[in-house]
Structures are given as structure tokens and as C-alpha cells.
Amino acid sequence: MTANNDDWGRDPAVMMMRQVFKAMEEAQSVFLRHTGISPLDPRLGTWRQPARALFEKAWPEASRRGIDVTAERAAVIFVHCLANRIMRDGYEVADDALPDDPEIEKVVREVTP
Numbered sequence: 001m002t003a004n005n006d007d008w009g010r011d012p013a014v015m016m017m018r019q020v021f022k023a024m025e026e027a028q029s030v031f032l033r034h035t036g037i038s039p040l041d042p043r044l045g046t047w048r049q050p051a052r053a054l055f056e057k058a059w060p061e062a063s064r065r066g067i068d069v070t071a072e073r074a075a076v077i078f079v080h081c082l083a084n085r086i087m088r089d090g091y092e093v094a095d096d097a098l099p100d101d102p103e104i105e106k107v108v109r110e111v112t113p
Contacts, residue, residue, distance in 0.1 A: 019071035027075035027099065028082065034097035037086070047085045054081040057111040058104075067103055076101050080108040 008014055032039055058077045062069050069077070076099045083093045098105075 016071065020074045023071040023075035024078045027072075027079045031079045031082065031097055035086075035091075035093055037091075043089070047082060047089070051078065051082040051085045054084060054108065054112060058108050061111050062104065062107045065103075065107065067107070073101070073104065075099075076104050077108065080104055084108060084112055 029039065037044070055078050058081060059069055059074060062073070062077060067073065079099060080101075083098055087093050
């Protein structure tokens, strides 16, 4: 398939998800830099899996509450979910390492088991 024939890549839903994943990667990089956690830290895999599960609860809940979940806001949700999992392992995360979004913070807190 040539780039000119990429109907999949022109699908608005696919384009949106690509934007979401890109925003999540960028937000995670900034977050890790602020926390001093190496992107190669082997614990990241064990933190990301439950963070993703929490993210999959938080995003639809945020939408249900009328929060406009843009790609950037989805990234904020993911970073808060990742921070939640990291802190559960006893790692300190400074408040200034997290994006300031009280609505998202509340949603993540409320969907956390």
C-alpha cells in the first residue's frame, strides 16, 4: 500500500487516536523527567499496565461527566493514572510533576479501586 492509498490513515477516528497516543507519549516523557524516573526503568512496564487499565476507566467516566477529552486531556488522564500506580509502589511524586487539572484529578481519584 502506498502512502497515497492509505484510507486507514485518513479515518478521523484513527487520526484522533494517533494524536492521543502522541500526546500521551509526550506527557509521559515530561512527567518522567520531572520525577527523575528513567524512561528505561524496568518498573515502568509494571506501572504502565495497571495505569492503562485505570485510564480505560477514567476516560469514559470523564466523558460521561461532560469533560471534553481532547488528545491533550487524555494525556493528562494517563499521566495521573501512571502517577497513581507509581505512588502505590511507594515512590514519591511531587505535585508539580503532574499536570494541574482538578477535574481530571477528581475523576482518577474516584475511579481508582
